[in-house]
Amino acid sequence: MKKLKIGNIELKNNIILAPMAGITDLPLRLLAKSGGAGLVYTEMASAKALIHHDEKTKRLLEISDNERPVTVQIFGGDSYTMAEAAKIARDIGADIVDINLGCPARKVAKVGAGVKLLSNKRLVHEILETVVKSVAIPVTIKIRIGLLPGQNVATEIIKIAQNSGIKMVVVHARYASQGHFGSPDLQSFAAACFGAKIPIVANGGIVDEKTATGFFDIPDCSGIMIGRGAIGNYSIFKRLEKFLNYDETLPVASKNEKIEWLKQHAQYSIDYYGKKRGLVLMRKVAHYYVKDFLNATKIRCMINTMVTLADFSNLIEFIVNNASQQTV
Numbered sequence: 001m002k003k004l005k006i007g008n009i010e011l012k013n014n015i016i017l018a019p020m021a022g023i024t025d026l027p028l029r030l031l032a033k034s035g036g037a038g039l040v041y042t043e044m045a046s047a048k049a050l051i052h053h054d055e056k057t058k059r060l061l062e063i064s065d066n067e068r069p070v071t072v073q074i075f076g077g078d079s080y081t082m083a084e085a086a087k088i089a090r091d092i093g094a095d096i097v098d099i100n101l102g103c104p105a106r107k108v109a110k111v112g113a114g115v116k117l118l119s120n121k122r123l124v125h126e127i128l129e130t131v132v133k134s135v136a137i138p139v140t141i142k143i144r145i146g147l148l149p150g151q152n153v154a155t156e157i158i159k160i161a162q163n164s165g166i167k168m169v170v171v172h173a174r175y176a177s178q179g180h181f182g183s184p185d186l187q188s189f190a191a192a193c194f195g196a197k198i199p200i201v202a203n204g205g206i207v208d209e210k211t212a213t214g215f216f217d218i219p220d221c222s223g224i225m226i227g228r229g230a231i232g233n234y235s236i237f238k239r240l241e242k243f244l245n246y247d248e249t250l251p252v253a254s255k256n257e258k259i260e261w262l263k264q265h266a267q268y269s270i271d272y273y274g275k276k277r278g279l280v281l282m283r284k285v286a287h288y289y290v291k292d293f294l295n296a297t298k299i300r301c302m303i304n305t306m307v308t309l310a311d312f313s314n315l316i317e318f319i320v321n322n323a324s325q326q327t328v
């Protein structure tokens with residue numbers, strides 16, 4: 001089996017959970033790990049907030065030994081702040097620190113960070129070199145294939161990354177202008193990773209064997225990263241590992257399995273945040289578990305208003321009854 005090596009850290013496979021702000025908190029990361037993810041990422045954290053010891057930001061980066069190896073992702077627009085934040089991430093217990101060079105969100109762009117940096121290669125080089133020198137743990141980056149369709153910047157950024165001591169590059173193969181929707185550009189991805197000397201991992205639209213194979217068949221693709229396709233569907237990691245590496249096909253998750261994960265997720269969330277906050281935070285993520293269930297409107301409404309354990313039990317009862325009426 002292909003195993004990814006990131007600096008001195010060898011993963012158990014080459015299938016990674018994507019960082020997702022507001023989603024990949026500790027409860028979800030533990031579920032992804034139990035489903036077979038080779039590596040998990042925290043939600044992105046502002047480097048500036050970290051160096052100002054913002055407690056909310058530090059809480060985002062709480063790590064459990066049960067999820068190791070774990071990457072802490074930071075964003076920022078200057079090399080000093082990023083290097084100081086990387087040291088804090090290391091001290092918090094990160095195994096790997098990742099620099100976000102792919103996020104188009106306004107709160108990230110306004111500090112000149114994320115995808116905004118991709119149009120300033122000199123600054124990218126300076127930030128990468130400074131961060132790599134500031135910590136002994138591996139430093140990785142997550143980028144976009146480009147800003148606008150047809151404008152591949154990844155090829156050049158990968159070269160800069162290699163020369164700066166970066167140990168892995170994840171390429172979200174959608175253009176920044178696409179946001180998180182539309183097809184990834186596999187051809188440009190193949191061109192970008194051709195001949196790379198460090199692992200290049202593919203991301204964007206991977207939800208099953210077919211979409212994973214599209215990337216995996218590219219000779220210099222070292223692994224895949226899954227975002228939304230893994231939420232409430234944690235066995236996807238084991239399934240794709242078996243399929244891509246051993247040509248074995250495992251069954252897709254059943255509705256009952258998804259319901260069990262949802263219950264487990266709510267329990268982890270309550271244990272971690274407390275009863276009320278734990279359930280309210282589940283509202284954002286619970287939708288992913290039930291997106292192919294019958295009576296979506298009613299389910300959505302129940303999720304959006306749940307506050308108490310009784311609300312959650314009613315939701316589970318409703319979707320269990322629903323699932324038993326659905327044949328597929």
Ligand SMILES: Cc1cc2nc3c(=O)[nH]c(=O)nc-3n(C[C@H](O)[C@H](O)[C@H](O)COP(=O)(O)O)c2cc1C
Binds near residue numbers: 019020100
């Ligand atoms: C709700 C949400 C939050 C995200 N937050 C982050 C983030 O914090 N850092 C990051 O690098 N990418 C972030 N992304 C992008 C994902 O990591 C990933 O690149 C994107 O979802 C494409 O992968 P997918 O098609 O498998 O979902 C986020 C995406 C979503 C949908």
